[in-house]
Amino acid sequence: MGKLNDNRVFCPHxxxxxxxxxxxxxxxxxxxxxxxxxxxxxxxxKEDCVIKWQCPDCKGQWKRKL
Structure with missing residues (x-):
């Protein structure tokens, strides 16, 4: 099995x-x-999927990259 993703992402806001x-x-x-x-x-x-993300800290939102 390959290396797993560590989900290291930072809020863009x-x-x-x-x-x-x-x-x-x-x-x-x-x-x-x-x-x-x-x-x-x-x-x-309508789209039946996640369309954007929200930061739990600042509540900023950004579009999901498809």
């Missing part, structure tokens, strides 16, 4: 680190990542 808690090593392969994310996904009923 306030610079907060959005990497969450570590995922237990024995189940990381289910998530494809070593850590959870603190980003809040905002979805659209």
């Amino acid at each position: 306030c610079g907060a680190d959005l990497q969450g808690d570590p995922i237990p090593e024995e189940i990381q392969h289910h998530y494809g990542a070593t850590h959870s994310s603190r980003k809040i996904g905002i979805s659209s009923m």
